[in-house]
Structures are given as structure tokens and as C-alpha cells.
Amino acid sequence: MAAKQITSAFPIVKKPNRGQKSMKDSDQLPSTSTHDQAAVDSIDDLQILKNFDLTLEFGPCTGITRLERWERAQKHGLNPPDEVKDILLKNKDEEYQMCLWKDYEI
Amino acid sequence: MFEKKGGNHPDDLLSKPSQTHKACERQSGNFSDCSDRFLLKDKTFSRQYAHLYAERLWEVRPKVEASARKKWVPYTVHTMRLTHTSVYIPLGKDIVIRKLHELKSDETCVVIGTLFKHMELKPSILQEISEEHNLMPQPVRTKYVDESDKLYLEDELQRIILMGDLDVQTSVTGVIIAVYGKEPEDDQGKFHVEKYCFQMLSDQVPRPVIQNDKYLVLISGLEIGSNEEQIFSLQLFVDMVTGMLGNSEEQSHCAEICRVIVAGNSLSSSTQDKDSLQKAKYLSKKTAAGSVDAVKTLDDVFTQLASSVDVDLMPGEYDPANYTLPQQPLHKCMFPEASRYPTFHTVTNPYDFKVEGVRFLGTSGQAVQDIVKYSTNEEPLDILEKTLEWGHLAPTAPDTLGCYPFYKEDPFIINDCPHVLFAGNMTKFDSKVFKGCGGQEVLLVSVPRFSQTSTAVMVNLRTQDCVPMQFAAPSTMEPNR
Numbered sequence: 001m002a003a004k005q006i007t008s009a010f011p012i013v014k015k016p017n018r019g020q021k022s023m024k025d026s027d028q029l030p031s032t033s034t035h036d037q038a039a040v041d042s043i044d045d046l047q048i049l050k051n052f053d054l055t056l057e058f059g060p061c062t063g064i065t066r067l068e069r070w071e072r073a074q075k076h077g078l079n080p081p082d083e084v085k086d087i088l089l090k091n092k093d094e095e096y097q098m099c100l101w102k103d104y105e106i
Numbered sequence: 107m108f109e110k111k112g113g114n115h116p117d118d119l120l121s122k123p124s125q126t127h128k129a130c131e132r133q134s135g136n137f138s139d140c141s142d143r144f145l146l147k148d149k150t151f152s153r154q155y156a157h158l159y160a161e162r163l164w165e166v167r168p169k170v171e172a173s174a175r176k177k178w179v180p181y182t183v184h185t186m187r188l189t190h191t192s193v194y195i196p197l198g199k200d201i202v203i204r205k206l207h208e209l210k211s212d213e214t215c216v217v218i219g220t221l222f223k224h225m226e227l228k229p230s231i232l233q234e235i236s237e238e239h240n241l242m243p244q245p246v247r248t249k250y251v252d253e254s255d256k257l258y259l260e261d262e263l264q265r266i267i268l269m270g271d272l273d274v275q276t277s278v279t280g281v282i283i284a285v286y287g288k289e290p291e292d293d294q295g296k297f298h299v300e301k302y303c304f305q306m307l308s309d310q311v312p313r314p315v316i317q318n319d320k321y322l323v324l325i326s327g328l329e330i331g332s333n334e335e336q337i338f339s340l341q342l343f344v345d346m347v348t349g350m351l352g353n354s355e356e357q358s359h360c361a362e363i364c365r366v367i368v369a370g371n372s373l374s375s376s377t378q379d380k381d382s383l384q385k386a387k388y389l390s391k392k393t394a395a396g397s398v399d400a401v402k403t404l405d406d407v408f409t410q411l412a413s414s415v416d417v418d419l420m421p422g423e424y425d426p427a428n429y430t431l432p433q434q435p436l437h438k439c440m441f442p443e444a445s446r447y448p449t450f451h452t453v454t455n456p457y458d459f460k461v462e463g464v465r466f467l468g469t470s471g472q473a474v475q476d477i478v479k480y481s482t483n484e485e486p487l488d489i490l491e492k493t494l495e496w497g498h499l500a501p502t503a504p505d506t507l508g509c510y511p512f513y514k515e516d517p518f519i520i521n522d523c524p525h526v527l528f529a530g531n532m533t534k535f536d537s538k539v540f541k542g543c544g545g546q547e548v549l550l551v552s553v554p555r556f557s558q559t560s561t562a563v564m565v566n567l568r569t570q571d572c573v574p575m576q577f578a579a580p581s582t583m584e585p586n587r
Binding site: 056062064076078105 | 160161164511513
């Protein structure tokens, strides 16, 4: 089989935010560089939380908040990563607290 | 049984009323309630049951592992050349415990997981709505067992079918088990079991020595509101316990009863009138529910009882409480008169409590009846013994028995070994002392339905003996000629 790029079957779809973000930053004051950093951090944090959800060792993730799942994993000695708890305690946003499948009624 | 305790009390039943009338003091028992884990704090039903199974596995696994390490020591068999005898030589190392995804072919190891019994005849909602079956409803059976039932072992990630020495017919879904065996190279996908074990029963807190005889009465299945209700026998029971019957000797013996536990089904199934739900509202506007009169009768009965002795009322299958286990206490507004007494308590099902240091644990029988339906076990005492061995009060919950979707704990796991384990609403009275391998002694009691047998059970807290209290009444009136 010839080496096919996955992008030939699934082309990259550029998110609409990306272009706007760079445009916004360029004509604003340098103090917004922290704002930009925070945005990147939040994407990283969400990625870490998403990986926490998808880790099967900590049990099922639907129907309970991430903090509850973390506490439960801690109780049973499964060593959940501490940074996940830090992120959860810092941000009380629903996006952070609820699991990946929060919009689905399961 | 009261007659045997000979006394020299003069027969004061037919004597003249006297000024100096001795009053009997009822024995009191030190009571403490341990059922806090059965009370539901928040009621969110939007969770899946996977959490309950995961929690059960995590909590019970370390105990099953300890039990397996203690029981199974790996060995090799060495046949002596001259005498041709076999010698078992311990290998000096621990058994290997593997998760299912780490299994290697032909390696003898131990796997710990949840048992799942695949049953062909188990009612399944998917089969019911399946178009292939032309929407024929599945018949309601008394037993759903079949020859072709199979056992699977499931851990967090995988499942494997079990072959070998495990008795499929007497096992049920939901038990945490450790199996010792191997997955053979030529039969992959199946685990051949040589030995198996469950959680070890924890050590019992020793019972304190009690000086006097004290009794606790267990009664269940009053089933008021049906055609078979035994109001006369029930009134006899109430009069007996409150000391209205017999001479002063009998009254003083009844004063040794310190508590009465009503283990479920105080209302009968006929009070759960399902027809009224189907009928149009305008037709059923003036009709009162069948349960209203029954509850009034019950309130009357409990008022009489509570005025004299501590009463704990557990909900049962036919009582107006929630369907899922653990059933929450009945609301006190149903018993306005009885609730005025501080001795009247409504409690959860299952119920866990301590009287005079004797630990009682019991249910209104739903768990036992469910195990009867989904396995070939018949005797309630056998099933109670098995639940102690398995370490779980209701292993079939939530599979076939309704259960609240817990996520943080599984309250049905038997962590502390009780002294008395009872199940209400059984077909007959029976009792047995179960001796555990750690020296524990548990009295297993099957409390019969009062509406069928007119029998209550008295448990002696001092000797851990158990006696039935049976009431007979003339069953039919002579027809008028």
C-alpha cells in the first residue's frame, strides 16, 4: 500500500477561532500576552482533564464530576495525578468540572 | 415455653383486685444504630450502574487478594522414586495475581473479578422490544435458571468465560471472586478454574456477657389489607408482647422482650392497586386507595405496641416505600398516632443495628428471594450462609434487583461480621448457627410471613438461641344453621 496521508481522507479543518486570535493579539497592548498565555494554558488544562477522563484505570467517568472521580480514585489508592486536582480546584467552570460527555444524557 | 420456667407465683388471674399490684418493668436494651450507610443523602438517578460495580470491585479486591494469598500456596508435586509416593513441595513464593489483560497462556495464576452469570431465560428489555420475537412478552417464571447458563469473570477492562469446578447453577451475578487456574494455549478465551475463593469473613467483635435473659422479637409479613390478614393472631401477639395476657409470671417473662423489629411487608401486595393507574381519573376520583385503611389499622397496632416496647419498622416489597434497595424509612406521617411515641422508629431496609452488644443485620427478604429466582438455591438459610461467604448482602443488585446508583460506596458489602443475620418474609421459620473459619458464630434466622404462618421469632440475646412464637386462632366460624 502506498503511504497515504491521513489528511487525504480527513482534511484538516481550521478552527474559526485561530485566525481571529492572532489578529486580536497583534493590534492589542503587550499586557495581553498573559491573556494569550492563559488561553494556551486553558487548552492544555482541558487536554489534561480530557486525558484524565479517558484513563480507564480510574473507572467510569460519566455521571459524576471530575473532582468526585478524582477523590474516589484517591480513596482506592489508584494514584490520580495531583495536577488534575489543582486544575479542578482552580477552575470552577462547568467545562472543567463535568466530564467529557456532559451534554449527553447518559 | 413460658410454662417451663417454673415459679411459685400464685395464680392471680382469678383473684380479687388488690391495692398492692406489682407492675413489671420491661427490660431495656442498649441500642445503637449502624444503618447510616443505607440512608440516601442525595437522590440523583442520572448515573449508570458501572460506578457501583467498579466501587464494589475496588473495595472487595484487596480482601479477596488477602484471602487468596492465605489459602493458596503454589507447590510442585514430586514423586519419590523408591516409594512412589507423591510429595507436595511448596515453591516458597507467592501466587501470581494477574489482571485479565495480562494473562499469559498456560500460566497458572489467580484472577480477581466480578462474576457474571449469563442466563438465557433472564428477562431482558431488549428481547421484549425486539421485533424478531414479534413483541411476545416473556412469561413470568419462578426460576430463570437453565442448563445452558454460563459464568464469566469480569474485571475493569475485560471478561473471560470460566470453565471447571465452579458450580454455575448455585452462583449468582455480582459476587467478587478469585479464581486459580490457567488459560490453556489450545483453548484460548476460556479460563480453566481449579480452585476459587471469596472474601474472608472479618473477625467478629465478641459478644458481651449478659446477665439476664433478654429477647428481641422479629416479625414480618403482616400483610394487612389482604384477604389473608391475621388480625386476630396479630392482636394476640400485641397483647402478649405488651403484657396484657397471662398471669404475672407470664407478664414478667414478656417483660424480657426489649425490642420488636417488623421486617417488612406490613401491607399486602393487594393494596398496591395497579388498576387505578390505568383507569381514567374521573372514574377513580372518589375511591380511596386500598392502602389507606390498611395503614390506619397498622397505625392502631403500632400505637399499642409502641406504648410498651421499642418498635422498629422496616419497609418491604409491598410497603409504600421506594422500590430500589436500600429502601428508605417509611414516612412518619402515615402513622400519626404511633409517631407520638419516641419508642416508634421507622428504619431502612436493610437494617444494621446493635442491641446489648449483639450486632444484627437483616433485610426484608428481597435479596434472598432474588437469589432464589436466579439460581438453584432454595433454602433461605443456605442463601444467607452463602451471602456471608460471598461477603455481600445483595449481590444480584443492581443486575436483577433494583438498586440505587451509588458511585462512592457499596453499602451492601458485609464489612463487620454480624452476630445475627435475618431475612424477613420467608416461607417458613428456620434458624441455624453458621461457624466461620475464623471462629465466628453467626445465627442465621429466616423469619416467616405472619399472614401465612402466624409465627413470630424470639431471639435470646444472652444465649443466641432462637424460638418461634406461634399463634393459632380458630380459622373459620361455624356457619349458622
